[in-house]
Amino acid sequence: MIRVESITISEFRGIRNLALDFKGRNYAICGPNGTGKSGVVDALEFVLTGNVSRLSGEGRGDISLKQHGPHVDIRNNPDKARVTAKITIPSLSKTVIIERSLKTPTTAHVTPNDPAVVEVLQQVEAHPEIVLSRRELIRYVLATPGKRAEEVQALLQLDQVEQVRVGLQKIANSCEKQLAPLSTTATHACENLLRALGLSKMTKEDALVATNAQRATLGLTMLGDLTESTSLKDGIVALEQDKPQRIPKTQALADIRAVHEVLAEIANASTSTLVADVALDLNALACDPMVSAGMKREAFYTTGMEFIEAAACPFCDTPWDLGELKKHIQAKIDYLEEVSRKRLAVATKIAPLIATLQKVQTAINILVGYATPTPSAAMEVAHNYSVSCGTAVEQLIALLPLAGTITVVTNVPIVPQAVLDAIDELDKVVSALPEPTEQDAAREWLTVAQERLEVWRDAMQKQEVAKEQAQRARCVSGIYAKTSDTVLAGIYAAVEKDFASLYGFINRDDEDNFKAQLIPSMGKLGFDVDFYGRGFFPPGAYHSEGHQDGMGLCLYLTLMRHLQGTGFTFAVLDDVLMSVDVGHRREVCTLLKREFPNTQFIMTTHDPVWLRHMRTEKLIEGLSAVQFRSWNVDHGPVRWDDRDVWIEIDDNLKQNDVRAAAALLRHYLEYVSAELCHRLRAPVEFRGDARYQLGELLPAAIARLRKLYNSAKDVASSWNQREIVDLVAARASEFARLADASNAEQWQVNVAVHYNSWDNLGKEDFAPVVDAFRDLLGGFTCPDCNEYLRVAPDRETPESVRCECGKTNVNLRKKGS
Amino acid sequence: MTKALIPDGMPDVPTQVFEKFLQDLGDSGASVELAARLRKTLLVDKAFTERALKEAVLAKESLL
Numbered sequence: 078m079i080r081v082e083s084i085t086i087s088e089f090r091g092i093r094n095l096a097l098d099f100k101g102r103n104y105a106i107c108g109p110n111g112t113g114k115s116g117v118v119d120a121l122e123f124v125l126t127g128n129v130s131r132l133s134g135e136g137r138g139d140i141s142l143k144q145h146g147p148h149v150d151i152r153n154n155p156d157k158a159r160v161t162a163k164i165t166i167p168s169l170s171k172t173v174i175i176e177r178s179l180k181t182p183t184t185a186h187v188t189p190n191d192p193a194v195v196e197v198l199q200q201v202e203a204h205p206e207i208v209l210s211r212r213e214l215i216r217y218v219l220a221t222p223g224k225r226a227e228e229v230q231a232l233l234q235l236d237q238v239e240q241v242r243v244g245l246q247k248i249a250n251s252c253e254k255q256l257a258p259l260s261t262t263a264t265h266a267c268e269n270l271l272r273a274l275g276l277s278k279m280t281k282e283d284a285l286v287a288t289n290a291q292r293a294t295l296g297l298t299m300l301g302d303l304t305e306s307t308s309l310k311d312g313i314v315a316l317e318q319d320k321p322q323r324i325p326k327t328q329a330l331a332d333i334r335a336v337h338e339v340l341a342e343i344a345n346a347s348t349s350t351l352v353a354d355v356a357l358d359l360n361a362l363a364c365d366p367m368v369s370a371g372m373k374r375e376a377f378y379t380t381g382m383e384f385i386e387a388a389a390c391p392f393c394d395t396p397w398d399l400g401e402l403k404k405h406i407q408a409k410i411d412y413l414e415e416v417s418r419k420r421l422a423v424a425t426k427i428a429p430l431i432a433t434l435q436k437v438q439t440a441i442n443i444l445v446g447y448a449t450p451t452p453s454a455a456m457e458v459a460h461n462y463s464v465s466c467g468t469a470v471e472q473l474i475a476l477l478p479l480a481g482t483i484t485v486v487t488n489v490p491i492v493p494q495a496v497l498d499a500i501d502e503l504d505k506v507v508s509a510l511p512e513p514t515e516q517d518a519a520r521e522w523l524t525v526a527q528e529r530l531e532v533w534r535d536a537m538q539k540q541e542v543a544k545e546q547a548q549r550a551r552c553v554s555g556i557y558a559k560t561s562d563t564v565l566a567g568i569y570a571a572v573e574k575d576f577a578s579l580y581g582f583i584n585r586d587d588e589d590n591f592k593a594q595l596i597p598s599m600g601k602l603g604f605d606v607d608f609y610g611r612g613f614f615p616p617g618a619y620h621s622e623g624h625q626d627g628m629g630l631c632l633y634l635t636l637m638r639h640l641q642g643t644g645f646t647f648a649v650l651d652d653v654l655m656s657v658d659v660g661h662r663r664e665v666c667t668l669l670k671r672e673f674p675n676t677q678f679i680m681t682t683h684d685p686v687w688l689r690h691m692r693t694e695k696l697i698e699g700l701s702a703v704q705f706r707s708w709n710v711d712h713g714p715v716r717w718d719d720r721d722v723w724i725e726i727d728d729n730l731k732q733n734d735v736r737a738a739a740a741l742l743r744h745y746l747e748y749v750s751a752e753l754c755h756r757l758r759a760p761v762e763f764r765g766d767a768r769y770q771l772g773e774l775l776p777a778a779i780a781r782l783r784k785l786y787n788s789a790k791d792v793a794s795s796w797n798q799r800e801i802v803d804l805v806a807a808r809a810s811e812f813a814r815l816a817d818a819s820n821a822e823q824w825q826v827n828v829a830v831h832y833n834s835w836d837n838l839g840k841e842d843f844a845p846v847v848d849a850f851r852d853l854l855g856g857f858t859c860p861d862c863n864e865y866l867r868v869a870p871d872r873e874t875p876e877s878v879r880c881e882c883g884k885t886n887v888n889l890r891k892k893g894s
Numbered sequence: 895m896t897k898a899l900i901p902d903g904m905p906d907v908p909t910q911v912f913e914k915f916l917q918d919l920g921d922s923g924a925s926v927e928l929a930a931r932l933r934k935t936l937l938v939d940k941a942f943t944e945r946a947l948k949e950a951v952l953a954k955e956s957l958l
Contacts (some may be wrong), residue, residue, distance in 0.1 A: 235907060235908070237908040237940075238911045241936065241942050246949060248951055248952070546951075546952050549924075549928070549951065549952070553924070553932070554923055556915065556919050560911065560914050560915040561911045563914070564907075564914050565911070568907065608922055622906055640907065770956045786913050
């Protein structure tokens with residue numbers, strides 16, 4: 078995706094002003110804890126993504142990027158807190174400048190600001206995982222399966238995959254849920270139609286025979302077919318326009334009988350048994366306060382989930398993190414899984430009661446229709462009962478509050494006497510109506526039949542549409558679930574293999590047959606690793622902390638490779654390998670170099686030995702590192718930089734502060750001497766605690782370079798290279814002069830830089846000491862690139878003394894050797 | 895058609911899943927219209943809400 082060429086940081090976190098030149102290559106930032114390394118990491122994350130994960134997200138309390146991102150002294154002026162990065166985009170062959178200030182963190186000033194560049198930067202912004210800290214590393218390895226699944230899902234952006242899966246499943250479920258009531262409606266419509274047609278079952282042929290019999294009475298043409306648009310009363314509409322409405326006696330009596338039947342059904346023994354059973358279950362649920370409250374909460378959370386779609390709360394407009402909030406609520410719903418199971422069991426038992434009540438409602442509504450537009454008081458009672466059946470259905474579907482549902486269920490078999498009386502009254506009224514003429518009866522028959530046919534057709538059409546939608550939604554959901562499982566299983570299998578290969582490489586001395594298992598199951602991701610062939614266990618079970626760190630790094634690198642493919646060109650590793658043991662650091666360096674040659678790693682470490690490993694293994698080049706020596710609130714990180722150190726010592730001397738100048742000189746000489754001994758492979762008396770004194774290191778480095786020059790002279794002579802001999806001799810002589818001037822080899826007796834003698838030295842006494850050591854260190858460098866010389870290779874027989882630019886290259890291989 | 899490609903890299907994981915899903919959906923005999931609507935929702939609009947998915951899945955289709 079990108080490589081970072083350089084970064085300039087101003088008034089950001091603990092940094093006042095700092096520029097680092099990465100040159101698009103691997104780069105290391107080394108320094109003791111608290112010297113500002115993480116400030117650089119934060120700045121990189123900020124300029125690339127507009128966020129600093131250390132200052133945001135879970136567990137950060139009152140800390141915020143805008144308030145606490147600027148340097149503490151300019152916290153009220155976030156505009157001054159700025160980070161500028163020069164990056165290259167290999168795919169576009171472009172160099173881009175990005176600048177962000179904490180005043181508007183989400184807005185980056187990009188030059189050039191063309192669409193292709195913006196698209197790449199948006200992709201970078203979407204990948205905050207380019208920064209890996211040790212805290213995050215552990216989350217991949219030691220997390221619980223559920224939490225790990227979340228972390229891995231977040232890294233692979235599987236939340237989107239999961240969101241679609243859940244969404245499609247919900248749609249399919251809700252479509253199927255609609256089918257039952259639509260089917261009930263269609264069944265009721267069919268029963269009403271059959272009653273009108275005087276049939277016991279619906280066939281086209283029987284319906285045509287019955288219809289044509291009535292049409293024959295009226296002298297209408299026979300219907301040859303019954304299609305979707307056929308009207309049973311075709312031809313009589315115009316004739317009937319002026320006739321007053323009247324009750325179709327035969328049909329009305331049939332409908333009254335139907336109401337009697339359904340009311341008898343509601344009051345029969347089997348309904349009563351079912352009611353008693355359901356009431357028992359509901360009472361049991363209501364008696365358990367946990368379940369009762371849980372059902373309310375589950376209903377609340379489930380409803381709430383449907384409304385979490387915008388970026389802010391619909392009530393108070395407070396912005397929220399959509400993904401986080403959904404995850405939070407889903408966790409609550411999952412917790413109430415048992416409650417949900419009990420609710421579903423009761424709902425299933427209640428379903429037949431709902432169907433019966435709906436049947437009653439439909440049947441009574443037909444009777445009420447006969448009394449329209451001027452219903453009697455009795456029919457008002459019947460109408461109210463029908464409405465109460467509808468309300469009862471709604472309550473039974475809602476289920477909550479439980480007390481209300483229990484009351485409704487208990488009352489289902491009770492049909493008010495007033496309703497029965499009203500129906501009896503209507504029965505008497507209809508029975509008393511004069512018998513219609515044959516033609517009137519036929520006309521009424523066709524009119525009612527046509528009305529009910531239309532209702533049935535409408536119900537059937539709705540049911541068909543719903544069926545088709547439910548099938549489609551289930552099919553889409555099923556294919557998606559299968560496909561995503563297949564793709565993810567493939568990804569997990571590849572990750573497993575790649576991870577084991579990377580980890581096996583860095584531990585090839587004792588775990589070269591290492592294997593790992595990623596086991597996805599119901600939203601969780603198990604992670605077991607092989608322990609020396611004794612079986613698979615969680616990483617934290619038997620492996621050491623160092624090995625776990627190695628696993629975390631390997632899993633992260635594997636996931637990034639799968640996530641970004643060849644676009645994985647940049648990553649920041651923030652002190653992630655602090656506990657990897659010395660024996661495996663070399664392998665880690667080789668791994669990063671060999672497996673990720675196109676990825677630029679910016680690495681921080683508090684361990685200078687680690688830094689040397691990176692250099693030795695050529696993970697970083699000579700100049701691709703910075704070492705911070707200290708930090709203070711006024712100036713931020715202070716780096717080990719020759720120029721800066723000598724200026725600071727001179728400044729101290731100008732202020733006649735010999736104590737500070739001598740302390741800094743000694744501190745710097747300790748740091749440089751260790752580096753020189755390492756580079757020149759100087760023999761030093763070994764110390765198990767690695768706490769070497771300056772007096773043990775600097776004389777060793779000087780002696781080593783003297784010896785190397787002597788060897789080089791002999792070597793040049795063996796090759797008969799007179800000019801080289803003279804050149805090396807001149808260098809050796811000059812170096813000897815500098816060493817003698819510093820008197821460093823007599824360290825033990827040289828009081829000039831002994832801390833216990835500082836108080837006795839004046840500015841004039843100490844200034845020549847400083848000059849002598851400055852010149853001496855110059856003697857260890859290449860005159861062209863000013864970098865310290867080193868012996869190559871860093872192990873085995875020395876072959877040359879050389880520098881980073883290559884202009885100093887003194888041969889150490891004798892002719893014939 | 896816009897692909898959520900990591901520049902100079904492979905498609906991201908959601909895009910891999912969505913592409914394969916649309917391919918499998920097409921192979922299953924689902925209508926071209928349905929696949930086109932879902933492609934627009936998932937890969938162009940990147941709308942993953944239930945509402946957006948519902949519109950794509952349940953939209954009325956021509957009888958032809």
